[in-house]
Amino acid sequence: MTDALAEQIRRQQSRDGAMHDDDFNHLARQLGRRGVDVEAVVARLSGLRIAVPSWALGAGGTRFGRFTQAGEPHSVEQKVMDVAAIDCLTRANGEISLHIPWDRPDDPAGLKECLAASGIVCGPINSNTFQDGEAPNDARASYRYGSVSNVWEEARARAVDHMVGVIALGEALGSRALTVWLADGTNHPGQTSFRGALDRTIDSLSRVYAALPEGWSLYTEHKPFEPAFYSSVNPDWGTSLLIARELGPQARCLVDLGHHLPNTNIEQVVATLLHERRLGGFHFNDSKYGDDDLTTGSIHPFQLFLICHELVEAEREGLLAGHPPDLMIDASHNVKDPMEDILQSTEAILVAYAQALILETGVLAEARARNDATLAQNALQGAFRSDVRPLVCEVRRRKGGALDPLAALRAAGYRHETARQRGFRRATGL
Numbered sequence: 001m002t003d004a005l006a007e008q009i010r011r012q013q014s015r016d017g018a019m020h021d022d023d024f025n026h027l028a029r030q031l032g033r034r035g036v037d038v039e040a041v042v043a044r045l046s047g048l049r050i051a052v053p054s055w056a057l058g059a060g061g062t063r064f065g066r067f068t069q070a071g072e073p074h075s076v077e078q079k080v081m082d083v084a085a086i087d088c089l090t091r092a093n094g095e096i097s098l099h100i101p102w103d104r105p106d107d108p109a110g111l112k113e114c115l116a117a118s119g120i121v122c123g124p125i126n127s128n129t130f131q132d133g134e135a136p137n138d139a140r141a142s143y144r145y146g147s148v149s150n151v152w153e154e155a156r157a158r159a160v161d162h163m164v165g166v167i168a169l170g171e172a173l174g175s176r177a178l179t180v181w182l183a184d185g186t187n188h189p190g191q192t193s194f195r196g197a198l199d200r201t202i203d204s205l206s207r208v209y210a211a212l213p214e215g216w217s218l219y220t221e222h223k224p225f226e227p228a229f230y231s232s233v234n235p236d237w238g239t240s241l242l243i244a245r246e247l248g249p250q251a252r253c254l255v256d257l258g259h260h261l262p263n264t265n266i267e268q269v270v271a272t273l274l275h276e277r278r279l280g281g282f283h284f285n286d287s288k289y290g291d292d293d294l295t296t297g298s299i300h301p302f303q304l305f306l307i308c309h310e311l312v313e314a315e316r317e318g319l320l321a322g323h324p325p326d327l328m329i330d331a332s333h334n335v336k337d338p339m340e341d342i343l344q345s346t347e348a349i350l351v352a353y354a355q356a357l358i359l360e361t362g363v364l365a366e367a368r369a370r371n372d373a374t375l376a377q378n379a380l381q382g383a384f385r386s387d388v389r390p391l392v393c394e395v396r397r398r399k400g401g402a403l404d405p406l407a408a409l410r411a412a413g414y415r416h417e418t419a420r421q422r423g424f425r426r427a428t429g430l
């Protein structure tokens with residue numbers, strides 16, 4: 001299939017390349033007049049890598065149902081194949097974020113070879129302590145009442161063992177980080193002690209932390225509610241930071257854009273975690289009401305830009321040295337083709353990042369120094385309202401990607417072909 005994609009990339013280049021050059025050159029002249037070093041922006045964008053979550057390659061669902069799409073991947077190898085196809089078009093997605101046990105490979109060495117042959121890196125790996133899978137013999141080892149925070153040691157030990165096993169698997173596959181999102185929480189006031197649950201969570205995660213190899217990170221991912229609807233054990237960035245600090249320097253916080261209550265100032269959350277040198281990474285998606293897992297940038301593109309602006313500012317001040325945040329998509333696709341949605345999310349992140357990179361920093365700095373809120377707003381919106389898509393496209397073109405990834409995917413008949421090869425059947429999961 002990569003041959004068909006490469007053919008489409010070539011066709012687009014010969015058909016539309018001159019038009020793209022016109023657009024890019026025009027934008028580059030505009031930016032040059034504003035004092036932007038366009039080549040430096042191109043170089044910075046070229047270095048961004050946005051991981052694709054393995055679970056987002058198939059149709060998602062809701063608790064009311066799930067609608068299978070033809071050609072969905074059924075095995076982890078097929079998921080790697082889809083990520084390689086996406087990366088062939090974007091040259092920005094050469095990393096997969098696996099989820100265990102959904103992606104538990106029968107043959108880790110074989111999967112490592114598959115990753116290497118596809119040119120895909122194993123990004124942060126995710127544990128799962130929110131589904132029991134095969135019901136444990138010991139009811140006290142069930143996650144029904146929580147995992148790492150459970151009052152029963154059997155459940156806590158099972159969760160710790162699982163995460164330590166995920167680290168070992170990740171190490172075999174070349175990953176460098178474990179992402180821990182906890183479903184632990186309560187549905188009823190008084191159900192458990194808040195302080196006791198936090199104590200047990202920190203104690204359990206300390207046991208996981210002790211198994212981290214050198215150079216690894218452990219990411220704590222907060223979320224205010226769901227599946228528990230009264231309390232969550234790691235509900236917000238403050239608790240997440242507290243847990244990370246308790247664990248040690250290899251623990252950092254992961255910000256999932258959808259894991260905030262409505263109207264939370266997420267860019268300020270990001271800035272505070274940067275200030276504390278504890279920002280581990282992102283799960284990008286968008287949200288209207290809650291953890292909606294909608295296409296990144298489809299609801300609040302200005303918020304996405306402001307988050308990228310915090311990253312760019314911090315990077316210029318040297319705060320990201322040694323540990324640039326891991327960028328991952330975490331979305332769910334109920335209607336659109338998952339691969340098309342990932343292409344759109346990737347484009348949205350790159351566009352927002354490019355807008356942040358072209359911001360006239362001198363104008364903003366001067367406005368801030370004079371408490372001139374009017375010109376500060378103009379500096380931000382001047383960047384946000386710039387159409388930088390030719391710039392993002394130029395970065396992709398120089399790396400051998402498609403001028404228009406979505407059109408190339410469709411024209412290559414990728415989904416038609418995977419539907420033929422893989423058939424139409426419900427993807428297996430837990």
Ligand SMILES: [Mn+2]
Binds near residue numbers: 181221256283
């Ligand atoms: Mn997430």
